[in-house]
Amino acid sequence: xxxxxxxxxxxxxxxxxxxxxxxxxxxPAGRASRGLITICAATxxxxxxxxxxxxxxxxxxxxxxxxxxxxVLAIIALGQTLVIQQGGIDxxxxxxxxLSVIIVTHYPNGDNGKLFVAILLxxxxxxxxxxxxxxxxxxxxxxxxxxxxxxxxxxxxxVISISHGSPTTTTHAMHTIATKQFAGLPYAVYYAVxxxxxxxxxxxxxxxxxxxxxxxxxxxxxxxxxxQLYRHQTAAYxxxxxxxxxxGILLGGIITTPSAFQGDSQLLPSVAAVVLGGxxxxxxxxxxxxxxxxxxxxxxLDQFVLTLGVNPATSNIVQAVSLGAGVAVYAIxxxxxxxxxxxxxxxxxxxxx
Amino acid sequence: MSVKLRKPxxxxxxxxxxxxxxxxxxxxxxxxxxxxxxxxxxxxxxxNVPPWCGAKKTSLALAxxxxxxxxxxxxxxxxxxxxxxxxxxTSFSYADGQGNTQKAISDIQGLVAKGAKAIVVFPDAGQxxxxxxxxAYQAGAVTVPYRVSPGGKAGVDYDQFVxxxxxxAGVLWGQWLVKALHDKGNVxxxxxxxxxxxxxxxxxxxxxxxxxxxxxKFVGPTPYSVTNWDAxxxxxxxxxxxxxxxKIDAITTDFGSALASSFSAFSQAGRQIxxxxxxxxxxxxxxxxxxxxxxxxxxLFTVSSQNAMSRLAVDVAxxxxxxxxxxxxTVYPQTPFEDSISGKPHPVTCDKSLxxxxxxxxxxxxxxxxxxxx
Numbered sequence: 002x003x004x005x006x007x008x009x010x011x012x013x014x015x016x017x018x019x020x021x022x023x024x025x026x027x028x029p030a031g032r033a034s035r036g037l038i039t040i041c042a043a044t045x046x047x048x049x050x051x052x053x054x055x056x057x058x059x060x061x062x063x064x065x066x067x068x069x070x071x072x073v074l075a076i077i078a079l080g081q082t083l084v085i086q087q088g089g090i091d092x093x094x095x096x097x098x099x100l101s102v103i104i105v106t107h108y109p110n111g112d113n114g115k116l117f118v119a120i121l122l123x124x125x126x127x128x129x130x131x132x133x134x135x136x137x138x139x140x141x142x143x144x145x146x147x148x149x150x151x152x153x154x155x156x157x158x159x160v161i162s163i164s165h166g167s168p169t170t171t172t173h174a175m176h177t178i179a180t181k182q183f184a185g186l187p188y189a190v191y192y193a194v195x196x197x198x199x200x201x202x203x204x205x206x207x208x209x210x211x212x213x214x215x216x217x218x219x220x221x222x223x224x225x226x227x228x229q230l231y232r233h234q235t236a237a238y239x240x241x242x243x244x245x246x247x248x249g250i251l252l253g254g255i256i257t258t259p260s261a262f263q264g265d266s267q268l269l270p271s272v273a274a275v276v277l278g279g280x281x282x283x284x285x286x287x288x289x290x291x292x293x294x295x296x297x298x299x300x301x302l303d304q305f306v307l308t309l310g311v312n313p314a315t316s317n318i319v320q321a322v323s324l325g326a327g328v329a330v331y332a333i334x335x336x337x338x339x340x341x342x343x344x345x346x347x348x349x350x351x352x353x354x
Numbered sequence: 355m356s357v358k359l360r361k362p363x364x365x366x367x368x369x370x371x372x373x374x375x376x377x378x379x380x381x382x383x384x385x386x387x388x389x390x391x392x393x394x395x396x397x398x399x400x401x402n403v404p405p406w407c408g409a410k411k412t413s414l415a416l417a418x419x420x421x422x423x424x425x426x427x428x429x430x431x432x433x434x435x436x437x438x439x440x441x442x443x444t445s446f447s448y449a450d451g452q453g454n455t456q457k458a459i460s461d462i463q464g465l466v467a468k469g470a471k472a473i474v475v476f477p478d479a480g481q482x483x484x485x486x487x488x489x490a491y492q493a494g495a496v497t498v499p500y501r502v503s504p505g506g507k508a509g510v511d512y513d514q515f516v517x518x519x520x521x522x523a524g525v526l527w528g529q530w531l532v533k534a535l536h537d538k539g540n541v542x543x544x545x546x547x548x549x550x551x552x553x554x555x556x557x558x559x560x561x562x563x564x565x566x567x568x569x570x571k572f573v574g575p576t577p578y579s580v581t582n583w584d585a586x587x588x589x590x591x592x593x594x595x596x597x598x599x600x601k602i603d604a605i606t607t608d609f610g611s612a613l614a615s616s617f618s619a620f621s622q623a624g625r626q627i628x629x630x631x632x633x634x635x636x637x638x639x640x641x642x643x644x645x646x647x648x649x650x651x652x653x654l655f656t657v658s659s660q661n662a663m664s665r666l667a668v669d670v671a672x673x674x675x676x677x678x679x680x681x682x683x684t685v686y687p688q689t690p691f692e693d694s695i696s697g698k699p700h701p702v703t704c705d706k707s708l709x710x711x712x713x714x715x716x717x718x719x720x721x722x723x724x725x726x727x728x
Binding site for chain 1: 421422423424426427548574575580582584585586587589590591592593594596597598611612614615617618619622623624637709710711727728
């Protein structure tokens, strides 16, 4: 577990010597976080419940249908994790994903030859959006909610001006890139696994990553330790939008005729995945691997409820209760609950005696 | 955003669209003349002017609650082509509410304040825009909402509501299913967001036919599986249904394009695409053609996507504002369009010259539709 706000390190004596001492040393990197253990356990339980209650939801074709969407959500959740680790939140997910989808479908318009340029253009647009978000939040100090909401509106303006709201069929190569299978799994799953491993490794095992978490956990202390806040905060938004763009490109390939507003449905699940993965909304503490597994959890939950065939109201309630239970795991102080139970027990014993 | 056509632009537009109007006319009128002669006041400009275009001059506005999708773009182009037939419509303004109810309301108020004497409204937000419609009506503008009911009453809150009977689409699907499935089979019905009136009415329409054919049963949630008219959600719903139901003989849906995106789910599950009853979509027709050429034909039936419904709304608004003859009905009929089994009224038609997002049932010419979807 990483340090909490209360146990944040005090002033560091020598800022120049910061990387090796004090603040960074106090954030453990190697152990599996409580979030990771919890979400792994919850995912195993969900798969077992699925197997017992609705085995069809784990059939081969069902998994083949669910996994590409889980991969897309996992990649978006990785980006959202980075931003939330810096104490921010990124509401420009729908705009970035939709714009990427639109660029990689409308520009080639079915022509595989133009796909490479389209992908480059999509990444350039994402880079610009990420820089805009990051620089405004970190340098001008504007609220992340307001900034990313504004960027989202700007991106939607671009989406509408390029697409006029009309869907376009994806190219054959795009479809193959996203959905072709290797060893029984769609390519999209491998991209998600590789990206999760890369982000997880970078955050937990490199100096840059440890600094990044330190800045998110306690910006004031990190600043005193000599770390440049704006650089890390901007990087969070830039890497996040590049990840959303990757997810958008995959989504464009998975859905053969994606709508112009395909990113709309990705925002809430992305935040839900981050929260379920145990990343603190206050910043700092977080686990990209846990967020990615939470994305798998949410996608399977969705598929499980769909396969059950319950009405939409029940489906929404089941998902909300699962999310509530997931959040409660972190929100409830279990030690206090244990103390309360112990007190109640000790009070009841004399009465019996 | 408002697009205002000045008189010369309108005249040019009339000229450009004149030929198309001949083929497209829903009222059976011929091409219009670009002669906009004031001396003819009190009588149609010439015999080619449709009867709904009266003698008085008027200015018309179209307030779209949400204008940025392929259906609306084609519908707006249809409305413009219809307006071009009436030389006494001297100006035309368009406003896109962009899915924002506040903007849609202020658009209606703004267009009336700017002097629109007749206003056609697509009230996406339903009853939320009723007060704006009422104030436009009370300010003396001819107010004609269409397709989505805003509630209220004609003659009190607005002049006339131009509607369509979605239940009838369901009836047509039901009748075709009986024929295509030979009285026996499982049907999966897909709809939009929960409790939306269009999907519910379509289900009711199908039920009214299928209750006499007990061999045809619905599988999956009824009245419909919720897809939110979203391609990704449709794909997830189809995946789940294929996993759960080993036998699905037909799918009915009011958004054919989204279903076309889910065809890969069938091949993943090693299943054939079943019979499909829906609204027409060029993409769906082209997918059908591709599968047919590959020897995997599946039965397809479509009803018209009704983009030309905006023409009827324009006819009603202009007739009221100019003193023309009102159309005989203000209900736009649901009509069958393609049937792969009988080939009537049309065989399945993939038009490769049109974008995949186009509607072959539209009464616009291909060039007009390409321009509308650009």
